[in-house]
Amino acid sequence: MAGRYLPGMAGERVRERRLGLRWSQEELAAAAGVSRQSVAAVESGRQVPSVTAAIRLAAALGCSVEELFAPPGQDVYAPVMADEGRPEVGTPLAVARVGDNQVWAPLGESDGHGFALADAVWSDRGPQLLDGASVDGFVVAGCEPALGMAAAAAPGRGPGRLVVVHASSGRSLAAVAAGRAHAAVVHGPAGELPPVPEGVVRWELARWPVGLAHDGSAPALSEIGAGQVLIAHRDPQAGSQQALLRTLAAAGAPDHVTGPVVSGHLASARMTAAGQVAGGITTAAAAASVGLDFSPWEEHVVQLWVDRRFVEHPGMSTLLQTWCSPRVSAQLRRLGGYTLTGAGQEVNA
Template sequence: MGRRVELEGWESRVREIRQHRGLSQAELARRSGLSRQALSAIEAGRYLPNVAVALRLAQVLSCRVEDLFPVRAPSRLLEAEWPLRAGLIQPGALRVCLGRVGGRWIAWPLHEMWGFHIAADGRVVEGGRPGRVQVALLIPPSMLERTLFIGGCNPALALLAAHLEERFPAYRLRWIPMNSRSALQALARGELHIAGTHLWDPVRGEDNLPAVRRALAGRPVAVFAMARWVEGVMLPPGNPGRIRRLQDLTRPDLRIIGREGGAGSQRVLVWQLRREGIPASALPGLRWQARDHLTVAAALAARMADAGPGVLPVARAFGLAFLPLAESRYDLVIPEELLGTPEVEAFLEVLSSRRFREELEAIGGFDPRPAGTLVARLSRLYTRSKGGK
């Protein structure tokens, strides 16, 4: 009949074509003179049939042998840079998304919860030179050239990506979840095209621009608003701990989740505690820090913790109680050299579109009116504010 194989370089489409023809496995086996066990093995790719069997199957299914057993195109290998702070390399099993940033190929790992929502561009097969990996491509290389990477903590960045790809199918936007400071640092290292940030500066009373100036070290960038939102403390549904003010967070019976120092919501909480004379060390914290807003919200919804810093849209999405502390603006930082490129022009058109603003408003907790507004252009020598050219 054939031989037992692992179909390297081949695949079996017998089951797919049989089902399309409306035949049961038993009927195809009978017409082809095979046992059901043999046909099952062929469909599962455990046996490669000999020429005579393959011809009989093709005749019964009214197709060509090469339709039943197509040859897989050999995997193309691409060497890409591994983001410095993306975690450990795990050769052989790691899924990645790929894109070109400033002439350099970057491979971001698809891990944790968000990685389940995105089809991989490739798979790491081995480590390359220091700081680089070899990736077996799973999509045509031409698609990689039309990819934008955006880093940030705002879950609505995934929604923005969906709107871009729906309206402009030629382009792809890949959201890389990370806190605001990490996003600015990754942009400075040339690992992202766009960084999202909500780092309020309490000393200057200004959203984001002081942090952008520090992180980008004078690199010319344009800063666009995405939305305004309220920052504060997220609490379990119904607020069972009866937390009404910041002083309540110091109760020793509470479990408080913290965020990394580079997280905007954590900075707001620490600053507001300081204003009220409460040291952050007075909060009875858990031993681990959450990476993002969604992790904090999930822990609170499951009653694994009693409070944690966050933002109103995420609290509403999870049905959480919320203690508001401050309002801030979420901005998107784009290097000047990317302005005017077709993919960034498409991105800005979607960002400022009425449909995207309406969907942000429907989520709740966002003020989407500023979406797409140019906040500032920061150059090496000076700043041009709204409307500056």
């Protein structure tokens, strides 16, 4: 049933609130007047605290007992993307917790060739959890195509699980600000990234060129800007869409682009390869993955922006370790178009 209580959900709330205060288990135990072993048992879901212990833990964490331990209601699930429409009944979903919020996102094909494993399906009452579903994990939103590769290499269950939601940089940052994602992937030219919100910590992931994928000769910028050819492009909040507008402006071309608005870089490249459009705004690696030519416009810095409350989340370290692992790094280099110098390093300025 949608919204049913799962063992361990309360423990994860305790853990996330503790990490938000940057406390160790020992520090929480001292503040609440309980043993460290009790804190560890509650966080792992092995132990339901006594009434007295629950009151003490809630007081130490600055919240009510109900916020920590009450079963969630039928209406606690929210979409990661606030503008997400209501799915059709039966749509497979990924489900996870971000702080006090339980969130869902439609689950598409994992790699374009097979079915992905769902946590829930949409019902008339909202997400209906499937048997064996995991609601733990680290929710990261962004348009980096290789996030799916990192998720596949990460654990399939537990707090180290990576839940990837594909969205533009702007929409991803909005999800983090709303408390519906732990982190967002943001990209843009060096020195021209969006303003960094307070309470966000950043790590570099890569650098790659943004430009136009095409099959054979590239359409002229004047044709693209005048809407004389169909171009697969992105929503206004996407870093690649902004690159398109800057490129057209620099060439003195109009910005009356016509064509479908697509969900991500791979979707743009695939639509171009299928001959549905004359070109697609995307990355060099996405174009190469489907055998297309590529005309670069800008080099973009790709960064992971994390809500400071979740810097110590197990999924955060899993993401960076997986991204920088020899297995993933080798595949990114094989794809081409990725510069990985500085990958995994915290950005201090």
